[in-house]
Amino acid sequence: MPLPPPAAPGLPLAEVDTPALVLELDAFERNLRTMADAIAPLGVRLRPHAKSHKCVEIARRQIAAGAVGVCCQKTAEAEVLVDGGIEDVLIANEVVGRAKLARVAALARRARVSICVDDALAVDQLDAAARAAGVRIDVLVEVNVGADRCGVEPGEPALRLAQIVSGSPNLRLAGIQAYHGAAQHIRSIEDRRAAIAAAVGKARATRDLIEEAGLACDVVTGAGTGTFMFEGASGVYTELQPGSYVFMDADYGRNSWDGLPRFEQSLFIWTTVMSAPSASRVVVDAGLKAHAFDCGPPLVVGWPGVEYARPSDEHGTLTVAPGARAPALGDKLRLVPGHCDPTVNLYDWLVGVRGERVEAVWPVGARGAFY
Amino acid sequence: MPLPPPAAPGLPLAEVDTPALVLELDAFERNLRTMADAIAPLGVRLRPHAKSHKCVEIARRQIAAGAVGVCCQKTAEAEVLVDGGIEDVLIANEVVGRAKLARVAALARRARVSICVDDALAVDQLDAAARAAGVRIDVLVEVNVGADRCGVEPGEPALRLAQIVSGSPNLRLAGIQAYHGAAQHIRSIEDRRAAIAAAVGKARATRDLIEEAGLACDVVTGAGTGTFMFEGASGVYTELQPGSYVFMDADYGRNSWDGLPRFEQSLFIWTTVMSAPSASRVVVDAGLKAHAFDCGPPLVVGWPGVEYARPSDEHGTLTVAPGARAPALGDKLRLVPGHCDPTVNLYDWLVGVRGERVEAVWPVGARGAFY
Numbered sequence: 001m002p003l004p005p006p007a008a009p010g011l012p013l014a015e016v017d018t019p020a021l022v023l024e025l026d027a028f029e030r031n032l033r034t035m036a037d038a039i040a041p042l043g044v045r046l047r048p049h050a051k052s053h054k055c056v057e058i059a060r061r062q063i064a065a066g067a068v069g070v071c072c073q074k075t076a077e078a079e080v081l082v083d084g085g086i087e088d089v090l091i092a093n094e095v096v097g098r099a100k101l102a103r104v105a106a107l108a109r110r111a112r113v114s115i116c117v118d119d120a121l122a123v124d125q126l127d128a129a130a131r132a133a134g135v136r137i138d139v140l141v142e143v144n145v146g147a148d149r150c151g152v153e154p155g156e157p158a159l160r161l162a163q164i165v166s167g168s169p170n171l172r173l174a175g176i177q178a179y180h181g182a183a184q185h186i187r188s189i190e191d192r193r194a195a196i197a198a199a200v201g202k203a204r205a206t207r208d209l210i211e212e213a214g215l216a217c218d219v220v221t222g223a224g225t226g227t228f229m230f231e232g233a234s235g236v237y238t239e240l241q242p243g244s245y246v247f248m249d250a251d252y253g254r255n256s257w258d259g260l261p262r263f264e265q266s267l268f269i270w271t272t273v274m275s276a277p278s279a280s281r282v283v284v285d286a287g288l289k290a291h292a293f294d295c296g297p298p299l300v301v302g303w304p305g306v307e308y309a310r311p312s313d314e315h316g317t318l319t320v321a322p323g324a325r326a327p328a329l330g331d332k333l334r335l336v337p338g339h340c341d342p343t344v345n346l347y348d349w350l351v352g353v354r355g356e357r358v359e360a361v362w363p364v365g366a367r368g369a370f371y
Numbered sequence: 372m373p374l375p376p377p378a379a380p381g382l383p384l385a386e387v388d389t390p391a392l393v394l395e396l397d398a399f400e401r402n403l404r405t406m407a408d409a410i411a412p413l414g415v416r417l418r419p420h421a422k423s424h425k426c427v428e429i430a431r432r433q434i435a436a437g438a439v440g441v442c443c444q445k446t447a448e449a450e451v452l453v454d455g456g457i458e459d460v461l462i463a464n465e466v467v468g469r470a471k472l473a474r475v476a477a478l479a480r481r482a483r484v485s486i487c488v489d490d491a492l493a494v495d496q497l498d499a500a501a502r503a504a505g506v507r508i509d510v511l512v513e514v515n516v517g518a519d520r521c522g523v524e525p526g527e528p529a530l531r532l533a534q535i536v537s538g539s540p541n542l543r544l545a546g547i548q549a550y551h552g553a554a555q556h557i558r559s560i561e562d563r564r565a566a567i568a569a570a571v572g573k574a575r576a577t578r579d580l581i582e583e584a585g586l587a588c589d590v591v592t593g594a595g596t597g598t599f600m601f602e603g604a605s606g607v608y609t610e611l612q613p614g615s616y617v618f619m620d621a622d623y624g625r626n627s628w629d630g631l632p633r634f635e636q637s638l639f640i641w642t643t644v645m646s647a648p649s650a651s652r653v654v655v656d657a658g659l660k661a662h663a664f665d666c667g668p669p670l671v672v673g674w675p676g677v678e679y680a681r682p683s684d685e686h687g688t689l690t691v692a693p694g695a696r697a698p699a700l701g702d703k704l705r706l707v708p709g710h711c712d713p714t715v716n717l718y719d720w721l722v723g724v725r726g727e728r729v730e731a732v733w734p735v736g737a738r739g740a741f742y
Contacts, residue, residue, distance in 0.1 A: 003447060003739055017470055017742050051684060073685040076374060093685065094645045094654075096701050099388055118646050119700050149688055150646035150654050181683060274465045275489050275521035283465075283521050288713040289741050294664050294682065311665065312552060313422060313712045314444040314464065314741065317520055329490050330467050341684045342659040346716070348739055368374055368719055368738075370660050370685065371388050 005349045011358045018272040018332060019286040021347040021364075023247075025354045027266035031246050032065040038261040039066070039240065042232040047071050047090060047221065049243030052341045054366035055350060056084030058246060069112070071221075071241050075100045076369035082111040084365060090221070091115040092177060092241060094142065094150050096122050098129065100371075105133035114138035116177050118152050120164050123171070130170035138174040139165045140219060143206050145199035147181040154202035155209060162210045162217070175219030176210070178203035179241065184226035189256045196230035204236045225252060229260055249340040251295035268334040269298060269343070270351070271316065276329040282306075284316040286335065292342035298335035303327055308335065376720045382729045389643040389703060390657040392718040392735075394618075396725045398637035402617050403436040409632040410437070410611065413603040418442050418461060418592065420614030423712045425737035426721060427455030429617060440483070442592075442612050446471050447740035449478055455736060459483040461592070463548060463612060465493060465513065465521055471742075472496050476504035485509035487548050489523050491535050494542070501541035509545040510536045511590060514577050516570035518552040525573035526580060533581045533588070546590030547581070549574035550612065555597035560627045567601035575607045596623060600631055620711040622666035640669060640706040640714070641722070642687065647700040653677075655687040657706060663713035669706035674698055679706065 007016040016022070039046045048062045050070040059070045059081060069088025072078050078089045094116055095104055107113050108130070117123050117139055130137045143158045144151035152158050158176065166173045183195035203220055210217040221239040223231035225248075231237040244252055247267035269291050275283040288311050291298055297308040298316075305324025310317040316335075320326040327333055337343040344350075345367055352360035378387040387393070410417050419433045421441040430441045430452060440459025443449050449460045465487055466475055478484050479501070488494050488510055501508045514529045515522035523529050529547065537544045554566035574591055581588040592610040594602035596619075602608040615623055618638035642657040659682050662669055668679040669687075676695025681688040687706075691697040698704055708714040715721075716738055723731035 006742060015470075017468075019741055096645050097388075097643060099386075118648060121700055144648065148652070149683065149686055150648060152648065272468060274467050277489060277515065277521060277523065281519070285741075288663060288665055288710075289716045289739075292659060294659055312520065315520055329492055339659075345660045346739065368660075368717065370390055370656075371377060 003348055005361045007351050007358045007361055009358050009360060013270070013353050013356045013358065014332065016270055016351055016358060018270050019290040020270040020351050021344065021349065022268045022270045022334070023350050023352045024266045024268070025352045025359055027264040028246060031263045031266060032061060034261050034263060035242065035245050036066045038229065039232060044232050044237060045239045047239050047241055048246070049092070049241045050077065050081060050366070052243030052344065053246060054344060054364050054369065055362050056081060056086065056365055057362040059084070059086050074370050075103050076371050077366040078107055078113060079103065080366040080369050082107055086111070088112040092179070092221070094118055094122060096125065098125060101125050101129035102132065105129040105135055105137065108135040108137050109133060114140060114174055116140045116142040117161065117165065118142045118150050120161065123161070123164050123168055127168040127170045135170070137171055139171045140174050140177040140221060141165060142177045143203065145178040145180050145202045146183065146195060147179065149181065154206045158206045159209045159213055162215055163213065166215050173215055175217045175221065176203065176206055177221050179222035179224070180227065181224065184224040185251060185255065186226070187255055189258060189260065192227050193230055196227045200231065200234040200236050207236065225263070226255055244340050247340040249295070250299050250336050250338045253336070265336055267337060267340055268301065269337055271333060271335055273327045273329055273331045273333070276326070279326060280320050282318045282320065282327055284318060284333070285314070286316050287311045287314045289313055290346060291335065291337045292339045292346070294342065295339040298337050301334040301336060303333060374719055376732045378722050378729045378732055380729050380731060384641070384724050384727045384729065385703065387641055387722055387729060389641050390661040391641040391722050392715065392720065393639045393641045393705070394721050394723045395637045395639070396723045396730055398635040399617060402634045402637060403432060405632050405634060406613065406616050407437045409600065410603060415603050415608060416610045418610050418612055419617070420463070420612045421448065421452060421737070423614030424617060424715060425735050425740065426733050427452060427457065427736050428733040430455070430457050445741050446474050447742050448737040449484060450474065451737040451740050453478055453482045457482070462486040463550070463592070465489055467493050467496065469496060469500065472500035473503065476500040476506055476508065479506040479508050480504060485511060485545055487511045487513040488532065488536065489513045489521050491532065494532070494535050494539055498539040498541045507541055507543055510542045511545050511548040511592060512536060513548045514574065516549045516551050516573045517554065517566060518550065520552065525577045529577045530580050530584055533586055534584065537586050544586055546588045546592065547574065547577055548592050550593035550595070551598065552595065555595040556622060556626065557597070558626055560629060560631065563598050564601050567598045571602065571605040571607050578607065596634070597626055615711050618711040618715070620666070621670050621707050621709045624707070636707055638708060638711055639672065640708055642704060642706055644698045644700055644702045644704070647697070650697065651691050653689050653691065653698055655689060655704070656685070657687050658682045658685045660684055661717060662706070662708045663710045663717070665713065666710035669708050672705040672707060674704060
């Protein structure tokens with residue numbers, strides 16, 4: 001049932017059928033090195049977020065470049081990663097329900113699997129699942145440090161939940177997760193720094209409270225591509241979870257990065273002009289089903305004055321400014337996706353290119369693995 | 372590599388793992404009948420758009436309910452449909468490039484396959500592909516009747532392209548496609564009717580011009596769920612292409628429908644409350660990778676005062692109005708997707724339920740079949 005790969009190694013990029021998800025391997029590999037070089041002096045661990053790429057081949061390369069393992073968001077993602085040989089996976093998210101937690105516990109028999117909690121009921125269910133599977137699972141209490149999504153409040157509420165975890169015979173309190181997702185796309189560096197300074201304060205106070213209560217809080221994990229240098233230099237975080245840095249996208253491109261490590265755009269949608277009905281309008285074969293639009297339209301690479309104006313399900317309508325050169329029917333071009341993570345999730349295959357030739361085709365094994 | 376189905380027939384809906392794409396079969400079957408009853412007095416053919424459902428099982432049921440075949444947008448979709456036994460497929464879209472057109476021609480050896488064109492270069496390529504495969508392919512000239520996407524302009528430009536098709540030895544000019552996609556979501560009925568009246572005028576004039584030139588123009592195809600009654604009653608269109616009517620979505624729900632056939636919401640995202648951190652906020656396990664947001668957020672069914680406020684990649688943050696009852700951790704609930712077509716494309720399986728029990732699990736066989 002899976003659709004065949006859109007290319008084979010050795011094929012010129014020009015002959016790769018479209019739409020395709022293209023990874024420029026030189027830029028991707030430089031991004032891996034840039035992250036490793038940035039993290040090294042900070043004395044913290046790197047645990048990249050595999051929700052961005054959903055690809056065992058990329059997880060392996062992140063670990064080869066120094067990561068201690070990866071994190072992911074969903075039980076099914078963790079299953080794909082462990083099946084692919086990844087030995088240390090943090091489910092950096094809450095999981096509820098006996099059926100899913102039984103899968104988490106079964107996975108913990110095959111790999112080092114840790115998980116977040118933010119509710120006593122979920123702790124109970126997880127402890128029961130671990131007992132049934134005969135495993136002991138590392139648990140992080142998720143603390144709301146500003147994103148206002150999941151997580152218990154910092155301080156006493158986090159301590160109370162940590163005590164419940166600590167009292168659960170089949171669980172081990174590993175520490176806290178303190179991820180400020182809402183800060184990643186704040187445009188100005190100073191505003192991002194300030195948001196993370198507030199998050200660091202909450203994480204530090206919570207860690208201190210837990211340790212003062214006589215419990216261990218060895219791990220403080222969190223951070224994303226937009227802010228990891230701030231958490232990394234905080235002296236509080238022990239582990240960083242950036243994901244998008246391997247790819248980047250149009251939305252991250254709108255952040256300021258002055259003075260921070262710079263990652264390159266390595267991920268592109270490869271698309272064909274399928275209709276060229278007028279001098280001011282051409283239509284490409286990549287629409288809503290070929291990239292995510294929650295962060296706005298993709299950027300057109302290499303065609304000044306040509307903009308991706310409007311998506312429909314299977315079409316992208318591009319406008320051509322007066323006097324600009326328009327791509328012709330059948331031309332193929334690169335788009336920078338607006339938001340990399342949900343775009344990658346639309347594809348079964350990543351086409352890795354070096355220069356203008358396909359070098360590798362990697363399955364996006366955890367595409368659709370959202371349960 | 373495909374992920375296992377999230378449920379098996381007989382399972383109570385309450386036990387179906389989440390997120391899942393749920394089809395309420397009673398409502399779905401009523402939608403099939405409502406469409407058949409609406410079309411019958413108009414004397415036109417129904418050719419539903421399979422891009423909405425990407426599912427052979429649904430295409431079969433549409434044909435059993437009177438459709439002459441289906442249409443789709445992509446070569447790979449057509450391949451999945453023909454592989455599944457659908458014998459009459461219109462690729463209601465432009466396809467360029469020798470590799471893809473060779474696949475179209477190969478498919479035309481196995482089923483009745485027709486296709487649209489809007490450029491003489493594509494006609495040349497298609498004719499060559501048909502010759503190489505030893506087939507003759509039915510071709511529709513796509514005419515821009517208001518959507519300003521693909522299509523040649525009405526009148527003389529359409530006639531000129533029709534003449535080129537007609538002069539191509541391995542192609543047969545079947546007629547024109549005149550689809551006004553931009554009209555489908557105009558909210559007021561009178562404005563939708565007016566938009567289609569203008570489209571009908573352009574389609575009629577183009578058809579007449581082609582026939583006056585001595586060419587056949589047997590088929591005038593187009594229309595969608597928002598407007599099909601207007602094209603159907605026009606006396607010009609011979610074939611209608613609605614797709615969303617089998618499912619419906621939040622965006623179509625914002626249209627006015629007074630006096631038109633009413634379709635029911637049959638498609639839902641089944642999701643679990645995975646975090647309930649405060650009285651005013653709960654978080655579900657369906658985010659950007661579980662439904663499309665190009666038409667805004669999904670609607671929460673059955674929980675007055677609870678709204679889907681904010682998606683992130685794997686989370687949906689719901690707000691609870693003061694005084695409203697909030698769903699509890701572990702509760703499962705239905706969401707009406709904002710936009711059905713790109714939402715369906717995120718799932719490998721459709722879980723068909725009757726009442727509160729799973730009756731069938733159908734593969735979304737053409738999910739991701741965008742090339």
